[in-house]
Amino acid sequence: MNYSALIQNRKSFREFTDKQVPFSTLETIKNYYYNTVRRLIPELKTQLYFFGTDARAALEGAAGYHQFLVGAPQYLVLVSEKHDLAHVNGGYVMQDLLLKLADLELDSCWLTFTDSVEVKDVLGIESNMDVVAIAAFGYGKKSVKRLRLNFRSMSDVDIKAKYRYMEPKRSVNDLAFVETWGNSHNLDRYIGFFDDMLWEALYAASLAPSYLNRQAYGFLLHDGSVSLVARPDAYNTKIDGDLSLGIVLLHFTAVAENWAGKLHWDFAPVADGLQIPKDHKIIATTAL
């Protein structure tokens, strides 16, 4: 897959046509999930469930931004074994699937939820594992106007029809720092050292979908390594925050691996000496 191109063209769709996804396409997605999908923690057991349009009524109230469930012909629900990083891994796996869907010319939207037990209950999922990720997909309505959400706060999401444009995101300069958090002085020189490929990976990270578009994270470049850092964010729930971290890791990794080879993210606390604000947290570090 051409991750850079898929990432640059992807956006969330919140309206879908009635066109059903062909059986053969659903089989392709299943095969991709079983054989190819990228996993952050490969040994962590997960299972993928597909639901048709009937799931919309069932999910009403259990998933989606406040009183707004994206109606779609298909839904994906990922369940996982319990693990401290289950949602980070879930975000990583599901986002790789959603990019595969984009490759198959399908559109999608992540759906928030808070209660795994409730989601399993309304959908009739019989599993000991926890729901870690939900997404809606199908063929998005390609009208000039589309639904756009206006995030005032977590419980006050305004739905407005506006002209279609990409959700504004933080730029690479607001997302990546060199050696000290907030320092972007040497960023160009540092990135130049990697022949601009690092820029492509950071750019892919800057386009990652995140809960309420909060982008509550950043990257710290240091000593030939890069660390993903979580910023505190009052609007993020633990689940949505962790999913968003997994998603941004997938965007960065999928593009960086084109030139850096396989990246190994270390989730253990990294060496002291990295200068980040007290309320920020280093999530994972990899050598480049």
Ligand SMILES: Cc1cc2nc3c(=O)[nH]c(=O)nc-3n(C[C@H](O)[C@H](O)[C@H](O)COP(=O)(O)O)c2cc1C
């Ligand atoms: C964990 C997570 C949960 C989300 N939940 C919802 C949701 O319930 N409803 C919705 O319309 N969008 C949801 N989104 C989509 C984000 O609002 C969207 O990714 C963000 O606004 C950026 O827009 P983009 O995806 O078009 O780049 C969610 C995204 C993430 C990562």
